[in-house]
Amino acid sequence: MNAPQPDVRQNFFELFELPVSCSVDRVALRSKYMTLQRQFHPDRYAAADEQHRRVAAQIAARVNEAHDTLINPLKCAEYCLTLQGVDVGAETDSSMDPQFLMEQMEWRETLEDINDAGDDAERQLESLREDIRSTIETISKDTRAHLDANEVVVARDLIRKWQFLVKIDKEAQAVAAKLDA
Amino acid sequence: MALLQISEPGQSTAPHQHRLAAGIDLGTTNSLVATVRSGLAETLPDASGNAMLPSVVCFDSHGVAAIGVQAREQAALNPHNTISSVKRLIGLSHAEIAGSYPFVRLESTDDSVPRLSTAAGGVTAIEVSAQILSALRDRAVASLGGDLAGVVITVPAYFDDSQRQATKDAAQLAGLKVLRLINEPTAAAIAYGIDKKDSDTTIAVYDLGGGTFDISILKLERGVFEVLATAGDTALGGDDIDNAIVQWILDESGLGIDNDAGLQRHLLDVARNAKHQLSGSAVAELKVESGPSAWTGQLSRETFDGLIESLVDRTIRACKSTLNDASLNASDIEEVVMVGGSTRVPLVRETVSAFFKQDVLTSIDPDEVVAVGAALQADILVGNKPDSDLLLLDVVPLSLGIETMGGLTEHIIPRNTTIPVARAQEFTTYKDGQTAMALHVVQGERDLVQDCRSLGRFELRGIPPMVAGQARIQVTFQVDADGLLTVAATEQTSGVAAEVHIKPSYGLSDGEIETMIRDSMKHAESDVQLRMLQEQRVEADRTIEALDAAMQKDAEAFLSAEEKSQILSAKDTLIAAREGEDSDQIKKALRDLEAASQAYVARRMNATVGDLMRGTTISNYE
Numbered sequence: 001m002n003a004p005q006p007d008v009r010q011n012f013f014e015l016f017e018l019p020v021s022c023s024v025d026r027v028a029l030r031s032k033y034m035t036l037q038r039q040f041h042p043d044r045y046a047a048a049d050e051q052h053r054r055v056a057a058q059i060a061a062r063v064n065e066a067h068d069t070l071i072n073p074l075k076c077a078e079y080c081l082t083l084q085g086v087d088v089g090a091e092t093d094s095s096m097d098p099q100f101l102m103e104q105m106e107w108r109e110t111l112e113d114i115n116d117a118g119d120d121a122e123r124q125l126e127s128l129r130e131d132i133r134s135t136i137e138t139i140s141k142d143t144r145a146h147l148d149a150n151e152v153v154v155a156r157d158l159i160r161k162w163q164f165l166v167k168i169d170k171e172a173q174a175v176a177a178k179l180d181a
Numbered sequence: 182m183a184l185l186q187i188s189e190p191g192q193s194t195a196p197h198q199h200r201l202a203a204g205i206d207l208g209t210t211n212s213l214v215a216t217v218r219s220g221l222a223e224t225l226p227d228a229s230g231n232a233m234l235p236s237v238v239c240f241d242s243h244g245v246a247a248i249g250v251q252a253r254e255q256a257a258l259n260p261h262n263t264i265s266s267v268k269r270l271i272g273l274s275h276a277e278i279a280g281s282y283p284f285v286r287l288e289s290t291d292d293s294v295p296r297l298s299t300a301a302g303g304v305t306a307i308e309v310s311a312q313i314l315s316a317l318r319d320r321a322v323a324s325l326g327g328d329l330a331g332v333v334i335t336v337p338a339y340f341d342d343s344q345r346q347a348t349k350d351a352a353q354l355a356g357l358k359v360l361r362l363i364n365e366p367t368a369a370a371i372a373y374g375i376d377k378k379d380s381d382t383t384i385a386v387y388d389l390g391g392g393t394f395d396i397s398i399l400k401l402e403r404g405v406f407e408v409l410a411t412a413g414d415t416a417l418g419g420d421d422i423d424n425a426i427v428q429w430i431l432d433e434s435g436l437g438i439d440n441d442a443g444l445q446r447h448l449l450d451v452a453r454n455a456k457h458q459l460s461g462s463a464v465a466e467l468k469v470e471s472g473p474s475a476w477t478g479q480l481s482r483e484t485f486d487g488l489i490e491s492l493v494d495r496t497i498r499a500c501k502s503t504l505n506d507a508s509l510n511a512s513d514i515e516e517v518v519m520v521g522g523s524t525r526v527p528l529v530r531e532t533v534s535a536f537f538k539q540d541v542l543t544s545i546d547p548d549e550v551v552a553v554g555a556a557l558q559a560d561i562l563v564g565n566k567p568d569s570d571l572l573l574l575d576v577v578p579l580s581l582g583i584e585t586m587g588g589l590t591e592h593i594i595p596r597n598t599t600i601p602v603a604r605a606q607e608f609t610t611y612k613d614g615q616t617a618m619a620l621h622v623v624q625g626e627r628d629l630v631q632d633c634r635s636l637g638r639f640e641l642r643g644i645p646p647m648v649a650g651q652a653r654i655q656v657t658f659q660v661d662a663d664g665l666l667t668v669a670a671t672e673q674t675s676g677v678a679a680e681v682h683i684k685p686s687y688g689l690s691d692g693e694i695e696t697m698i699r700d701s702m703k704h705a706e707s708d709v710q711l712r713m714l715q716e717q718r719v720e721a722d723r724t725i726e727a728l729d730a731a732m733q734k735d736a737e738a739f740l741s742a743e744e745k746s747q748i749l750s751a752k753d754t755l756i757a758a759r760e761g762e763d764s765d766q767i768k769k770a771l772r773d774l775e776a777a778s779q780a781y782v783a784r785r786m787n788a789t790v791g792d793l794m795r796g797t798t799i800s801n802y803e
């Protein structure tokens with residue numbers, strides 16, 4: 001028998017007993033997460049010796065990482081792509097659909113203008129965020145479909161757009177927080 | 182090495198034996214210790230019946246002169262040698278103390294750990310806290326009639342990594358085994374048994390103590406606690422209420438304090454007394470009698486409420502902003518737990534109750550509720566309650582990262598990540614032939630390192646010379662269940678791996694702690710050796726017992742004949758060492774046996790994962 005490492009052989013889906021797909025059943029995920037936490041949380045081994053505590057902490061950390069990845073739609077899609085042997089690509093890889101890039105730049109300009117839009121700022125921001133959210137919704141749906149159909153090249157391009165959108169959504173969120181204050 | 186505990190987590194090797202455990206509320210103003218006896222959690226009082234130990238330590242040229250009540254009495258007479266509210270300083274750097282508490286007198290040293298000036302020389306906040314913890318430990322040992330197997334210590338939810346680490350260091354220095362640090366609001370919720378509710382619950386914990394105010398929003402989901410948001414005011418509490426009354430007396434009576442420290446203390450006593458009266462009656466009788474100053478008067482509830490209204494409103498504003506942080510409304514809160522002596526003030530209860538539109542929980546003594554919750558959790562962790570379902574999940578309160586070129590922060594573990602967690606990221610060299618790399622670990626949300634908090638620095642040396650950008654340095658951040666961070670760096674391409682672990686720069690290194698423990702015990706050297714020997718023997722017995730039990734069960738399934746004989750030979754060495762008088766020898770034999778059975782432990786652990794999966798698969802499809 002080979003000396004096994006506690007966790008590396010299973011991928012996140014196997015660990016949570018879920019089908020490999022980025023359409024994750026969140027209820028099943030949450031339920032399995034609680035079960036695994038109950039089994040491996042270091043507190044269950046607080047009275048045990050150092051070595052057991054260490055192994056339990058390693059497994060619990062792995063369980064947390066898996067949960068955080070699968071619960072987040074973008075991270076989950078990226079992970080699915082990695083499982084198929086495809087790297088999402090470094091940020092330096094700048095080949096990107098020009099039309100999408102144009103739209104990005106427009107949104108960014110709108111966002112900058114909102115800062116000094118006065119009374120109308122909140123309404124404008126809300127409408128921009130609505131646009132971003134609905135685009136994310138569409139892209140994530142497409143990504144899942146292409147991933148499930150093993151069309152990794154298309155999926156990879158979509159995921160990179162998705163990454164951009166999440167970033168600009170975060171910036172919009174920051175602007176919203178500033179307006180609130 | 183309690184191998185049995187793999188199949189039955191949470192159980193000790195001797196399930197029928199009750200192990201002594203305690204919960205400690207290490208407070209800013211007062212500290213308490215509690216334990217579970219015959220199924221009931223109760224605080225342990227001192228010989229005069231006081232459960233609360235003032236968190237005050239007084240020093241003289243010989244060292245510690247007094248702790249607790251006696252030390253507090255010294256505070257006015259001997260202010261420079263009396264340290265109170267040390268919790269505000271623990272885990273802070275020189276610059277942070279100088280910035281926030283300019284009146285604190287620090288030794289000027291190059292030492293990384295700030296030292297407070299006293300007649301006994303410079304003492305660290307960790308050492309002062311350790312004195313308070315020792316006093317509580319002694320009280321528990323005397324009261325329970327045996328040594329503590331472990332303790333749970335509570336810390337504020339907003340405590341960062343260095344403050345938690347420093348609290349753990351203090352416990353180690355006091356000779357305590359820390360089972361877990363838990364957040365104070367979580368402990369209070371446990372004390373009320375909220376964890377036993379079947380449905381998911383959102384809880385607010387309102388904690389108005391002597392000198393600090395905290396509000397935390399917790400979520401309980403199927404026995405799992407999560408801190409959603411927390412905020413507070415470190416300069417708001419019962420002391421401000423007392424001062425408001427003193428000011429009112431001065432206005433009413435026309436008395437002047439004029440640097441009369443005696444009168445000032447007397448007025449504070451009168452004010453506290455009036456405050457306590459007003460918790461039960463509509464009018465308080467006040468009588469000032471100090472030297473030539475004399476005055477009598479009456480303070481009504483109504484006037485009193487007017488005096489403190491603005492203070493109470495400040496706490497409600499904090500409640501609002503915390504709810505905002507958690508994206509919740511006051512009506513989403515299902516339970517409100519009141520903590521801290523100042524929540525006895527009727528106006529406080531009424532205002533909080535009105536804000537959350539419900540009755541607030543006050544049936545447990547608000548001074549004792551945190552210690553009681555910690556005791557309940559300690560009882561579970563030490564293995565006295567193997568069937569307990571309660572699990573506390575905590576998150577990293579602030580993002581953890583590393584400084585990259587240009588003074589920018591690269592976050593490696595984002596805030597609100599559930600712990601324990603391990604994350605790795607690769608970095609590379611920026612100069613040809615670079616053989617060393619300086620790593621700067623920071624905490625905070627900001628992009629610029631200068632806006633974040635520095636946790637520590639270390640260097641990775643011995644990188645083989647390569648072209649810039651070719652070395653692959655993997656930096657791993659690990660945060661354990663207590664929220665404590667370990668950072669390691671490994672150079673990967675060369676196969677020559679170097680690894681460094683760091684601790685926060687204003688905590689103490691293991692070496693420093695060892696030195697301090699040795700210093701504090703140098704008069705009892707032989708006792709220490711004996712104790713170490715005894716501890717190693719107990720550990721050896723435990724290990725052998727657990728190993729035997731495990732191997733009897735499944736050695737055939739998991740071990741080849743060769744592996745089995747290696748383990749048995751390491752076990753024989755340990756048995757022989759255990760009979761000797763050399764604790765180091767036992768320690769070494771223990772380590773060797775651990776190494777020999779490492780693969781075995783891992784395989785059993787894996788089998789447990791497998792069993793668990795199979796178990797749930799069946800139940801899922803049923």
